[in-house]
Amino acid sequence: MFRFVLRRLVVAAVTLAVISLVTFGLFFAVPSSPAKVMCGKNCTTEDIAQVEQRLGIDQPLPRQYADFVKGVFVGRTYGSGDFRQDCPAPCLGYSFRNNQPVTEIITQRLPVTLSIVFGGAVLWLALGISLGMVSALRRGTVFDRAAIGITLAGASMQVYFFGLVLLYLLVYATGLLPFPSYTPLTENPARWAVGLLLPWMTLGFLNSALYARLSRAQMLETLSEDFVRTARAKGLSTRQVHTRHALRAAITPIVTIAGLDIGTSLGGTFITETIFGLQGLGKATVEAVQFLNLPVVMATVLLAAVFIVVANIVVDVLYAVIDPRVRLN
Amino acid sequence: MVKLPASRSGEGPYLRVKDLRVRFDTEDGVVRAVDGVSFSVERGRTLGIVGESGSGKSVTSLAILGLHNAKRATISGEISVGGRQLVGLPEEEVRRLRGRDMAMIFQDPLSALHPYYTVGRQIAEAYRVHHPRAGRREARGRAVEMLGRVGIPQPGKRFDQYPHEFSGGMRQRAMIAMALVNDPDLLIADEPTTALDVTVQAQILDLLEDLQQEFQSAIILITHDLGVVSQVADDVLVMYGGRAVEHGSVEQVLRRPQHPYTWGLLSSVPSLHGDADADLVPIKGNPPSLINLPSGCAFHPRCRYADRNGDRSRTDVPELRQVVERGHLVACHLPEAARQRIYRDEIAQVGVAR
Ligand SMILES: Nc1ncnc2c1ncn2[C@@H]1O[C@H](COP(=O)(O)OP(=O)(O)O)[C@@H](O)[C@H]1O
Ligand code: SF4
Ligand SMILES: [Mg+2]
Numbered sequence: 194m195f196r197f198v199l200r201r202l203v204v205a206a207v208t209l210a211v212i213s214l215v216t217f218g219l220f221f222a223v224p225s226s227p228a229k230v231m232c233g234k235n236c237t238t239e240d241i242a243q244v245e246q247r248l249g250i251d252q253p254l255p256r257q258y259a260d261f262v263k264g265v266f267v268g269r270t271y272g273s274g275d276f277r278q279d280c281p282a283p284c285l286g287y288s289f290r291n292n293q294p295v296t297e298i299i300t301q302r303l304p305v306t307l308s309i310v311f312g313g314a315v316l317w318l319a320l321g322i323s324l325g326m327v328s329a330l331r332r333g334t335v336f337d338r339a340a341i342g343i344t345l346a347g348a349s350m351q352v353y354f355f356g357l358v359l360l361y362l363l364v365y366a367t368g369l370l371p372f373p374s375y376t377p378l379t380e381n382p383a384r385w386a387v388g389l390l391l392p393w394m395t396l397g398f399l400n401s402a403l404y405a406r407l408s409r410a411q412m413l414e415t416l417s418e419d420f421v422r423t424a425r426a427k428g429l430s431t432r433q434v435h436t437r438h439a440l441r442a443a444i445t446p447i448v449t450i451a452g453l454d455i456g457t458s459l460g461g462t463f464i465t466e467t468i469f470g471l472q473g474l475g476k477a478t479v480e481a482v483q484f485l486n487l488p489v490v491m492a493t494v495l496l497a498a499v500f501i502v503v504a505n506i507v508v509d510v511l512y513a514v515i516d517p518r519v520r521l522n
Numbered sequence: 523m524v525k526l527p528a529s530r531s532g533e534g535p536y537l538r539v540k541d542l543r544v545r546f547d548t549e550d551g552v553v554r555a556v557d558g559v560s561f562s563v564e565r566g567r568t569l570g571i572v573g574e575s576g577s578g579k580s581v582t583s584l585a586i587l588g589l590h591n592a593k594r595a596t597i598s599g600e601i602s603v604g605g606r607q608l609v610g611l612p613e614e615e616v617r618r619l620r621g622r623d624m625a626m627i628f629q630d631p632l633s634a635l636h637p638y639y640t641v642g643r644q645i646a647e648a649y650r651v652h653h654p655r656a657g658r659r660e661a662r663g664r665a666v667e668m669l670g671r672v673g674i675p676q677p678g679k680r681f682d683q684y685p686h687e688f689s690g691g692m693r694q695r696a697m698i699a700m701a702l703v704n705d706p707d708l709l710i711a712d713e714p715t716t717a718l719d720v721t722v723q724a725q726i727l728d729l730l731e732d733l734q735q736e737f738q739s740a741i742i743l744i745t746h747d748l749g750v751v752s753q754v755a756d757d758v759l760v761m762y763g764g765r766a767v768e769h770g771s772v773e774q775v776l777r778r779p780q781h782p783y784t785w786g787l788l789s790s791v792p793s794l795h796g797d798a799d800a801d802l803v804p805i806k807g808n809p810p811s812l813i814n815l816p817s818g819c820a821f822h823p824r825c826r827y828a829d830r831n832g833d834r835s836r837t838d839v840p841e842l843r844q845v846v847e848r849g850h851l852v853a854c855h856l857p858e859a860a861r862q863r864i865y866r867d868e869i870a871q872v873g874v875a876r
Contacts, residue, residue, distance in 0.1 A: 419633040425589055427648040427700070428621030431613075441638055517684045518637055 194513070198506065205502040212498045213491065217258050220487050227289050227485045247272040248289065250487075261286070261491065286488030288481075295492045298477060303496075305375045306473035308385065309392045309465060310458045316397030318451055321404025322444070328405070329412035330435060340405060347402025356395040356468040363391065373469035392465045400454070408447055415443040445515050449508050456504020460497025535562035536707050536740040537586070537624075542599035544581050544590065551813040555581040557764040558599075563740040563757075565707060570755030570772070571744045572787065574809045578764035579744045583710045586742075587626055588616035604707060622652040625701035629713040631693035635685040641693075642666070642681030645700045652704050668699035672729060691722035695729065702733060709734075710742045715750060727754050748787060752776050760784050763810045763820035766842055770850035780845050780852040780861060782825050785869050819855065827864065831855040 228244040229236065236244075245251040249260060249271055263269055264284035271278040271287070280286065285295035328340040363370045373391045376384040415421065416439055424438040425431075461475025474493055481489035513519045544556040556578045563569045571579050584590055585597055588608060601608040603624055608616055628634040636644060645668060646661035653661070662681065669677035672695040685693055694714060701709060711730065715723035731754055734741055743755055751758055751772065758775040760768040760783065768781040779785055786805035807824040810816055818836040822828040828835040834855045842851040845858065854861070 419628060419630060420636040422589060423628065423634045423700075424636070426587055426620060426626045428617050428619070428651045429647075430617065433651075438636055442636070445638075516638060518686045 194510070197513075198510065201506045201509065205506065208502055209495060209498055213261075213495055214258065216491055216494050217254070217261070220485070220490065221254060227487060231289055247276045248287075285492040288489055289486045290484055295488045298489060299474075299492055299496065302472060302474045302477045304377060305471050306459060306461055306466070306475065308375070308378065308389055309396070309462055309471065309473060310455060312386075312389055312393040313396030313400065314451070314455050314458075316393050317400035317404055320397060321401035322408045322447060324401065325405040325408025325410075326412050326440065326443070329409045329416065332413065340409075344402040344405040347399055348406060350399060350402075352395060352399060352464045353468055355399055356391070356465060359391055359395055360468065373471060375471055389471075392462075392469050392471065395468075396458075396462070396465060404447065404451070407450065408443065411443040411446060412439060415439045418442065445512070448515065449512060452504050452508035452511065453501075456500045456507075459500040459504075461493065535564045536604055537742075538562040538600065538602040539582075539586065540600040540602075542582065542585060542601065543597070544578070544585050545596040546594055547596070548813075553812045554815065555764050555812055556585065557815075559759075559761070559764075559766050560599075561757075561759050561766070561769065563708070563742060565740050566734065566738045567756045568734065568741040568743055568754055570751035570758045571742060571761060572746060572748060572751055572758060573761035574746060574787075574805075576809045576812065577761040578812070579746075579761055580712055581764075582761075583626065583712050583742060583744055586708075586710060587620055587624055588613070589620075589626075618652075621648055621706070622704045623706055624708040624710070625704070625706040627694070627697050627701050627709070627711040627714045630717045631690065631697045632685060632717075634697060635693065637685060640682050640684055641688065641696045642669070642683075645669070645681075645696070645703055648700050649703045664703060665699070668703050669696065672696070672699045672702075672733070673725075674699070690718050691725060694718060694722075694726055698726075698729065698733070702737065702739075705737060706739060708740045708742075710744070712744045713746070714743070716745070716747070723750075730754065748776065760787070763815050764812055765820065765839075765853065766851075767821065767853045768851065769842060770847075774847060774850040778846070778850075778865075779869070780850065780865065781854050782827050782856070783821050786824075819853075827856055827860075830860060831857075 226241065226245070228241045228248060228250065232240050232244050242251065249257060252260070260269055264280060264282070264286065266282055268282040268284050269280055271280060278287070280294065283296060285299070287294055288298060324340050324344070328337040331337050360372075364372055370390055371387065374388040376388050378385045418439075420442075421434060421439050424434045429437070459474075461473060461478050463475030463479050465471070466473040466476045467479075474496065477489060478493040478497075480486075481493065539562065540560045542556050542559045543554070546553040546555060559578075559582060561569060561571075571582065573579055581590075585595075586601055586603070586608070588611075590597065592613070597609055599609060603619065606619070608619075635641065639647075642662065642665050645665035646658075649661045649664050650656055656664075666677045666681050669680055674680050674692055674695050680688075680692075680696075685696070688696060694717075698714075714730070715726050718726060727750060730741065730743075733739075743751070745751060755772050757771055758769070759766055760775065760781065762783050768775055768779065768784050775784060776788070779788060783805070790805070805824055810820055810823070816823050816836075818834065818838050819825070819828070819840050822835040825835065834840075838855065840853040840855050842853045844850060845852045845861070856864070
């Protein structure tokens with residue numbers, strides 16, 4: 194187990210290095226100078242050169258990349274003289290837009306996305322899995338058909354449509370909920386929850402549709418397994434057969450998919466954040482790309498990659514814990 | 523505790539099945555998987571049910587345990603286990619008999635055991651369902667005892683292993699331990715050795731025989747392998763297309779078979795007829811669809827004697843009737859004399875089932 198995790202961490206580090214290189218390369222393939230953008234319309238060539246020097250983008254590419262990596266692990270210094278700026282590790286640079294340290298941007302934005310995703314995930318997993326399991330057990334009944342219909346609608350709906358409908362119904366039309374906003378959990382848990390209810394409901398409903406369909410299919414398949422028949426042949430009650438034997442087996446692949454989904458979402462839920470005006474990672478990423486704000490793009494892309502890589506490792510370890518047939522070495 | 527065989531205790535057969543019919547209404551049509559089958563098994567005796575795949579053997583055994591989905595299967599007839607009539611009994615009451623009075627062993631022990639639970643835990647669970655007052659330790663002790671009883675070395679250690687850590691033969695032994703943990707009076711083994719290689723197969727059959735000596739249970743052994751039947755069964759029921767076509771003692775059915783289908787089945791088992799070059803005719807064609815069973819004798823499209831009875835083989839379903847000896851039942855329109863002549867001229871001299 195330990196060796197497995199170690200090996201996976203090495204692979205993860207390599208993956209992250211490659212992703213950072215590719216992002217770096219792609220960014221500079223874009224034929225536009227961030228210095229020009231920052232400097233504005235009336236800049237002379239010298240002004241631009243000065244800005245470039247201050248940003249550290251006057252150096253050759255390999256050097257810039259090396260500086261970036263160095264900054265992450267040991268910190269670095271930007272510019273010189275009056276413009277000298279020390280950036281302690283983990284240094285992700287400064288925003289090209291407003292010179293804010295990127296680490297600060299991340300620490301501001303991450304909790305927003307974390308809150309949206311984890312709250313939504315609790316809702317979509319609870320709702321989706323229970324709906325799917327119950328409709329599998331009541332296959333062919335009115336309940337099952339209704340559930341299939343609802344989840345089909347949910348699965349084919351888009352976040353921006355459904356989110357806006359909820360927003361209209363619950364905020365503008367009835368005023369049942371305030372317009373979504375982010376209050377840190379530590380500051381006021383109730384406000385935190387109320388402010389995020391709409392994004393949770395949006396993600397919860399849409400994703401639960403997928404999970405309901407998945408759970409239903411998984412459960413139906415498990416119910417036709419031989420070991421379920423064995424459980425019944427032992428004389429177990431239907432309830433015991435379903436919970437102890439069928440559910441246990443049906444849930445395993447769902448855990449995997451849920452882990453990966455959550456990992457992916459943590460990189461940012463751009464559409465949800467945008468609709469509800471929440472300043473999360475997704476919005477930060479897209480805005481940074483629009484402004485050719487390399488340090489922020491690098492940081493958010495890498496962070497998203499870290500989440501995905503970590504989610505993969507967690508899921509593999511979890512799988513080995515759940516399924517004794519999987520041996521990690 | 524040694525139970526007296528039924529013959530001595532005077533109770534009659536432990537299991538009695540009369541005119542059992544199982545029907546599935548599917549999108550493709552009505553599947554008559556079992557169509558009027560009757561048999562009985564006494565304690566301490568073994569009934570072998572044979573037939574090609576798709577002849578309704580498994581459906582029969584699942585019906586006895588009440589494992590068919592009540593919404594999809596329609597069951598009629600009588601199934602009496604230890605004097606209780608099971609057809610129409612509420613699910614809850616059948617459930618209480620399952621695993622306690624009647625138990626089952628399946629063909630593929632790997633898929634029949636839960637992959638996420640240890641073998642021991644699954645056996646202990648089977649014990650505790652029917653002994654609700656038994657604690658964990660007692661159940662564990664009982665499971666370890668059973669694992670040892672079915673010949674699994676180091677049962678205490680094996681208890682904590684998962685099915686995938688067992689070999690195929692050991693897994694089937696574990697299944698047997700699970701089936702016998704509550705000392706059932708009826709054991710149904712559905713192709714218990716089909717998934718195993720030949721040596722292991724023989725060991726498992728020996729084990730079943732030993733255990734039967736000890737527990738005096740009634741056993742139904744389902745198989746498509748006549749060699750297996752000849753080794754362990756006392757009586758044989760041959761099924762074709764969901765119906766019984768020949769029924770009698772092993773002696774009668776395997777050594778003096780009287781039904782053309784049984785003749786064909788025997789020809790495909792080299793170990794059972796002496797001369798390998800002998801000209802027994804194997805069965806041509808495929809088993810029939812149970813949705814659209816051939817009219818009359820379901821075997822007629824494949825039977826080389828179908829023309830010898832005028833049109834009757836195609837129009838009338840032959841009934842099981844006694845032939846030659848007491849208790850030997852055959853469902854075939856061939857006139858007695860004709861059958862004797864064919865048997866004498868074409869079948870007997872190749873030494874069927876010596
Ligand atoms: N639940 C079911 N629904 C529909 N048809 C079934 C069902 N179970 C079995 N059958 C059909 O019944 C027939 C007999 O099956 P089975 O008893 O499993 O044969 P076997 O003799 O090989 O054990 C087969 O044609 C099978 O397709
Ligand atoms: S009844 Fe006719 S078709 Fe059927 S087995 Fe006998 S001879 Fe063959
Ligand atoms: Mg079968």
